[in-house]
Amino acid sequence: MSETTAGVTRNPIIGQRKVGSTGFPMPNIDVKIVDIATGTIEMPIGESGEIIVKGVTVMKGYWKEPEETENAIRDGWLHTGDIGKMDRDGYFYIVGRKKELIITGGFNVYPAEVEEVIYQHPAVLEVGVYGVPDTYRGEAVKAAIVIKKGATSSAEEIQNWCRERLTRYKVPRIIDFRDSLPKTAVGKILRRQLKDEDEDEM
Missing domain, CATH: 3.30.300.30 (ANL, C-terminal domain)
Structure with missing residues (x-):
């Protein structure tokens, strides 16, 4: 995403690579799966929800768009609009878009x-x-x-x-x-x- 300015997750260079997974969060990046309705409740392992991201690469906001910025970034977390899940080993998967x-x-x-x-x-x-x-x-x-x-x-x-x-x-x-x-x-x-x-x- 351009809003994260760089990669968010990646598969390990050494270790298990799971088919369909985007891998683990990169250093200094936090990733969570939260409920779609409110975006505040962290979802259990294996349950789908919206992917939110926090870290040094996340943008400060949209240029001259304070309302859009407020919708996208809440308490420092970027709400990506992507729907995903995390497995028990900490691997992330994207399953769709919130708009779809x-x-x-x-x-x-x-x-x-x-x-x-x-x-x-x-x-x-x-x-x-x-x-x-x-x-x-x-x-x-x-x-x-x-x-x-x-x-x-x-x-x-x-x-x-x-x-x-x-x-x-x-x-x-x-x-x-x-x-x-x-x-x-x-x-x-x-x-x-x-x-x-x-x-x-x-």
């Missing part, structure tokens, strides 16, 4: 977790998961999917695949098959754009 979190029926759903399961389906080439308004649940989980050339699938098949591998509330209620998905220049799928396109169609 889906809250459905009071439950938190991280798009990356659902996408990981859908990508395991043999017919799926690309997938983007995001939340859409739902009058009963607040938000519903939606998946935009591109099928591999020559393959076939259906919404019911994808949902059944997810039901076998995910908690019920994480299963996408809406499946949208597309020819392509919006991406950044480096190929990252733009969930925000998918969400915006849905809102424009409403």
Whole structure:
């Protein structure tokens, strides 16, 4: 993050490297996982929450933006907007972005977790998961999917695949098959754009 001016965590040069982990905090950097709702309660080991950072590399604030600074830095801790967790060995993992979190029926759903399961389906080439308004649940989980050339699938098949591998509330209620998905220049799928396109169609 530019707000930290340098790296925050890294994997050890000598020692165990865990797949998917960003490693340990660097020297003179403190990292915690706190609850998403208030940002004040430290989460238990293995539980997901917002990653906050404190240390010598953290910025003093945004230039001429006191309100933004106050929102981002509280009691010396930078609230990153990233959602992550820490394991029992002190390794950190990023699981998503706070802005992309889906809250459905009071439950938190991280798009990356659902996408990981859908990508395991043999017919799926690309997938983007995001939340859409739902009058009963607040938000519903939606998946935009591109099928591999020559393959076939259906919404019911994808949902059944997810039901076998995910908690019920994480299963996408809406499946949208597309020819392509919006991406950044480096190929990252733009969930925000998918969400915006849905809102424009409403």
